[in-house]
Amino acid sequence: MREAPPRHRLVPLGGTMDGPLARGRFGDYGGRYVPESLAEACREVDEAFREAWADPGFRAALVRLLAVHAGRPTPLTPAERMSEALGVRLYLKREDLTHTGSHKINNVLGQALLAVRMGRRRLIAETGAGQHGVATATAAALLGLEATVFMGERDIERQALNVFRMRMLGAEVVPVTTGSRTLKDATSEAMRHWVGATADSHYCVGSVIGPDPYPWMVREFQRVIGEEARGQCAAELRTGVPDYVVACVGGGSNAAGTFAGFADTSARLVGVEAEGGAGAARGRLGVLHGCRSLFLQDGDGQIVQAHSIAAGLDYPGVGPEHAHLRDLGRARYVTVTDEEAAEAAVRLARAEGIVPALESAHALAWVIGAARGGELPAGSTVLMTLSGRGDKDVSTLKELL
C-alpha cells in the first residue's frame, strides 16, 4: 500500500472534523440542550468517552471487535460497469459487508464497550430502518447487556425483517405510536425513557445527532470508514484522494465518518439527503433531541414530519457538524427523490450484483444524476459510501417495482 497523502490545511478552522470545540459546538451548532435530569448523564458519557478514547487498551479492544466480530476492514470495490456507463470512476466503500449489514455496527460496538466500561447493564436505542436497532441488539448480546429499542409503528411495518432480527437477538422492541410513528418520534421516546433510566442504562444514539458528546463521539466511532477508505484510495488512485466523496445523510453518521477521513484533503464532500427529509439542504436553525442544528419546521416553529422511502433518512433534521460544514462551504448537501433512489438501487443490483439499502441508494442516485447532468466531470474519481445492504427493503421495493 502506498502511504496516505500528507494532511493539508485546506479548510477553515473547525471544518477539519477533528474537534470537539468548546461546549460541544460546531460553529453555532451542537451543544447540550437536554432536560436538567439528563445533564449529569451526558456529562458522564462525555467524561467516560474522553478517557476511553485516550486509553490504548480501549482502542485496541474496539479494533479487535471491529475485526473479529464486525468483519473490518471492509473492501473498496471499483464499480466497473457502473463507472463505464457513467463516465466516472466510482468506488464503493462497502459498509454493507459488515456484520449486521450496515455502518451502524461501528458506532454501536464503540458505545457498547463504553457502556460496559461505565458499568451500565442495558442499552437504550432508537431506530428508523432497524439497522441501528439490530446493531444495538447484536452488541448487547455479544457483551452480555440488555437492549431496549424504540421504533416507530410505521417503521415496524416496513422493516419487519429487522424487527424479527432484534427480537431473535433478545432485544425488547417498543413500538412508538405517537406523531409520525417514525424515527423522530422513536428518538423522542428513547430520550423520555432515558430520563428515568440513567442510573443503569446507556443511551446508544444511532447517528451524529443528540446532545454533546454524541455528535462528536459517534463521528469518532464512524471515522474508521473514512480512514480505511483514505488508505484504500491512496493505494488505488494515482491522485491519492478521490475528486468527490459522497454519502447519504439521515442524521449523518456514515457521511460524517466518511468525510472525517477526507476533510483535510482537496476532495469535494457531498451529502445526499432524501427529498422529504432534507434537514441540511432545507432546514432552519432549531433545537431538537438535545442539539442545536438545522430542522424542517413550519412557520410557527413546529417540527415538520419527514417523508422518505428510506426509513433511515426519514428524519427532519441533520447532525450539527453537517450544519456547520454546510455553512463553511466545506460540504455540499443535495437531495434526491424516492423514485430516483429506488431506480438507483435496481441499477446497482443489475450492474454490480449488489443490492444496496434504500438509504445508500440515495447517494448513488445523486452520482448517477450528477454524472448524467455534467456536474461530475467525465473521468472524475468518486468515492461513495455504500452504507448498508438492501435485504431489509425488499418488501418496500416489491411494492414499487
Next chain:
Amino acid sequence: MTDATVTAGAVEGHLRARRDTGRGLLMPYVTGGITPGWTDYLRAFADAGADAIEVGLPFSDPTLDGVTIQQASDIALARGASPRRILADLSRLPDLGVPLVVSTYYNLVLHDGPEVFCAALRQAGVGGLIVPDLPVHEAEELTGAAEAAGVEPALLASPATPEPRLAEIARRSRGFVYAVSLMGTTGERAALADSAAELTERIRRVTDRPVLLGFGISTPDQAREARRHADGVVVGAAVMRRVLDGAGPDDLRAFLTSLRRALDQECDRPR
C-alpha cells in the same frame, strides 16, 4: 395588560410576598389553545386560589412530557394553536391578579429569536418563562434577552443535579426555582417520589428564592406532603387529564380548590 403591569422581578416578588405570609403556593398548568374558550380555565384557576398560572405553548415534540401533556399538545396544535395566537388570547385577558408564566421548548423560543420571543411574552402580560430543555449551561442566550424584556426565566433543578451546579441554577434562576420531583417525564403518579423531599431541602440550603415542586403531583394528599418540603407545587398532568376527559372550568375550579385547601391545612411545616 399593559407593559407597566409587569416589571422585572414581579413574579418573584409576588411569590415571595405570598410565601412570607405562610401560604403554600399553587401553580396550575394549562396547555394554551386546548379548547376554544381555553382562557376560561385561567379565570377558574385564579378563582380557586392559584398563586401563579403556567401556560404551555404546545410544541410538536415535547420530549420531557408524558402521554397526557403530549396528547394535550397534539390536540391544541391540531386546533391551530400557535405561540402567536396563544399570546394574543392572553393579551386580551383582564388582569387576573396572579402572574402568568409561559412554558415551552427551546425550539419555539429560537424560532423568532430569544429577544423577539421575550418581548412578545411581555407584551402579552407574561412575567415568567420555563424552558425544560434549556439547562443552565445553555441558558445564557435566553437569560440576557429575558432580563432585557423584563421576563423572569425559572430554571429547573433535578434529583440528579450535583451540588455546585445546583447552587448555580438557584443563583441564575428568576421568579422561583422549579424542583423536578423525580427522574422522569411529566405525568400523574400514585405517590410523591422520595427524591422530592431531598431535592427541595438541597435547593433551600443554597437559596431563599421560592421553590416550587412539580412533576407527578396529582392529589390533595400529595400537595400536602409536597408542601412540607417546598414552598409550593406545580400541577400539570393532573389538570390536563381532567381537561382531556372533558372537564370544564367549573370542574377544574373544584379540583384546584381541593388542592388549595390541602396546602392551606399544611401550614405547620418547618422552615
